[in-house]
Amino acid sequence: MHDPRALVDMGADAVRRLARRGYTLDLEGLEDLLSRRNKSIHRADELRAESKRVAQEVQSAARQGADTGELKQRARDIKDEIRDVEAEQEQLAGRLNELMLGIPNLPLDTAPDGDSEDFAVEVRRHGDPPTFAFPPKDHVDLGEALGILDFGRATKLSGPRFSVARGAGARLERGLAAYFLDLHTRRHGYVEHSVPFLVTPATMTGTGQLPKFEEDLFKTGTNNRDLYLIPTAEVPLANLHAEEILDAGDLPLAYTAYTPCFRSEAGSYGKDTRGLIRLHQFAKVEMVRFCAPEESQRELETMVGHAEACLAGLGLPYRVVTLAAGDMGFSAQLTYDIEVYLPGQGRYREISSCSDCGTFQARRARIRSRDKDGKRGLVATLNGSGLPIGRTVAAILENNQRADGSVVMPPALVPYLGFHTIAADGTPQV
RNA sequence: GGAGGGCUCGCCUAGUGGCCGAUGGCGCCGGUCUUGAAAACCGGUAAGGGGAAACUCUUCGUGGGUUCGAAUCCCACGCCCUCCGCCA
Numbered sequence A: 001m002h003d004p005r006a007l008v009d010m011g012a013d014a015v016r017r018l019a020r021r022g023y024t025l026d027l028e029g030l031e032d033l034l035s036r037r038n039k040s041i042h043r044a045d046e047l048r049a050e051s052k053r054v055a056q057e058v059q060s061a062a063r064q065g066a067d068t069g070e071l072k073q074r075a076r077d078i079k080d081e082i083r084d085v086e087a088e089q090e091q092l093a094g095r096l097n098e099l100m101l102g103i104p105n106l107p108l109d110t111a112p113d114g115d116s117e118d119f120a121v122e123v124r125r126h127g128d129p130p131t132f133a134f135p136p137k138d139h140v141d142l143g144e145a146l147g148i149l150d151f152g153r154a155t156k157l158s159g160p161r162f163s164v165a166r167g168a169g170a171r172l173e174r175g176l177a178a179y180f181l182d183l184h185t186r187r188h189g190y191v192e193h194s195v196p197f198l199v200t201p202a203t204m205t206g207t208g209q210l211p212k213f214e215e216d217l218f219k220t221g222t223n224n225r226d227l228y229l230i231p232t233a234e235v236p237l238a239n240l241h242a243e244e245i246l247d248a249g250d251l252p253l254a255y256t257a258y259t260p261c262f263r264s265e266a267g268s269y270g271k272d273t274r275g276l277i278r279l280h281q282f283a284k285v286e287m288v289r290f291c292a293p294e295e296s297q298r299e300l301e302t303m304v305g306h307a308e309a310c311l312a313g314l315g316l317p318y319r320v321v322t323l324a325a326g327d328m329g330f331s332a333q334l335t336y337d338i339e340v341y342l343p344g345q346g347r348y349r350e351i352s353s354c355s356d357c358g359t360f361q362a363r364r365a366r367i368r369s370r371d372k373d374g375k376r377g378l379v380a381t382l383n384g385s386g387l388p389i390g391r392t393v394a395a396i397l398e399n400n401q402r403a404d405g406s407v408v409m410p411p412a413l414v415p416y417l418g419f420h421t422i423a424a425d426g427t428p429q430v
Numbered sequence B: 001g002g003a004g005g006g007c008u009c010g011c012c013u014a015g016u017g018g019c020c021g022a023u024g025g026c027g028c029c030g031g032u033c034u035u036g037a038a039a040a041c042c043g044g045u046a047a048g049g050g051g052a053a054a055c056u057c058u059u060c061g062u063g064g065g066u067u068c069g070a071a072u073c074c075c076a077c078g079c080c081c082u083c084c085g086c087c088a
Helices: A004-010 A012-019 A027-063 A069-101 A139-146 A151-158 A168-187 A201-207 A234-239 A293-314 A360-365 A389-399 A411-417
Strands: A121-126 A191-193 A227-229 A244-247 A253-262 A281-291 A318-322 A334-342 A347-356 A367-370 A376-378 A380-388
Touching: A004 A012, A004 A027, A012 A027, A027 A069, A121 A293, A139 A168, A139 A389, A168 A191, A168 A253, A168 A281, A168 A293, A168 A380, A168 A389, A168 A411, A201 A234, A201 A360, A234 A253, A234 A281, A234 A360, A234 A380, A281 A293, A281 A389, A293 A318, A293 A334, A293 A347, A293 A380, A293 A389, A293 A411, A318 A347, A334 A389, A347 A389, A360 A367, A360 A380, A380 A389
Parallel strands: A191 A253, A244 A367
Antiparallel strands: A121 A318, A253 A281, A281 A380, A318 A334, A334 A347, A347 A380, A367 A376
């Protein structure tokens, strides 16, 4: 969310930047609504001040034994008027809030033009796509042949877009999670958290999923409580400090959590229906950082580095791209995607998304800081995947497959797995 | 699910209808003193809205209500604690 005043002051520049992501800002409408709300606030303030004065007069009149009947009547009249003005004020404030909650973050000018992934600009590449002396299989064929992935039974249990991992496959998932968490906590300075997977509407609003994207979420309504399943650990992690004032000296804060993620994938019918790429439930290690707003762009570079370290450590070829202004998430002002090479598809696919949200989420969730001089301000929030387990499993299987159908594990992972190869029959080779 | 107790400005705490946006202590910040530090003493120290500013309004868990006037009275809800039941 933006400060409505700041948006109005930015004027045409705000309109231009929002237009880059396909949002048409009605600047005059906003200005008008803001000024009407402010006038209403001012009027209500005046009336309340008057009402206080009259109450004082009643008291002093009563002390002197004078008749208070007339004064009391006047106070009652003022109260009625206050009621009316406050109702108007509430209505205007509600409309303004609703409008503000629906305006996406302002893309930085460093984000390229465009409205889809086709306009992403490559920043750098790491590693080379492997070459095979045989036609490489995709992770579904590999995983099912090895008996470590079972999509058929997942569908039996829950319908499409779910997965079951078995034996060495399940162990691979668990090992990856431990590997990523160790990397972030021991080498990158993140504090590991274990967080709720069900959160309130207010929490979902803090990070920007609500009110606009409810259809992307799974919702529960048990015992008259509306709770949503988290689509990413970014939601509980970034909201940890909602309504708080952090000590500026403690920044930056770096948090990580390993959680399942639940996404309805509404509107993606027929897209990536095969395999581990797009599921209703997947597991992910997430990174979240809180920092001073002026540090956020540098912090984003740092965080991308942490995500890259995950891939580099596993020996997976990847590239980093800057997302186009119109392709970024609602809360982001700049996003880098990391794409891993998938031999089964013969191309790079998104495996991590690292976003600088500036103060956009902090204003929604009211996450502030106070420096030594007592000066208060909003913090900046950043989030990045580091990394999703399913897509990483797919990348390892496809990149490390051998002609006989066996798969070699990345050396860095061996201590976490207890085996170095998954044999063609699915047996882990110690 | 049942019974009781609680929720005040970072923490603890005073406050049972008006001069209370709210007492005191701790903590924190600044100053005096000191070679420096500690101690002592003095001063400051909640958040938010509106306003260029002066200033003003709101907030004592949340929402309603009574009243000219509510931290204080009434109602509902939420959260926390203790005990009972159930449960991983």
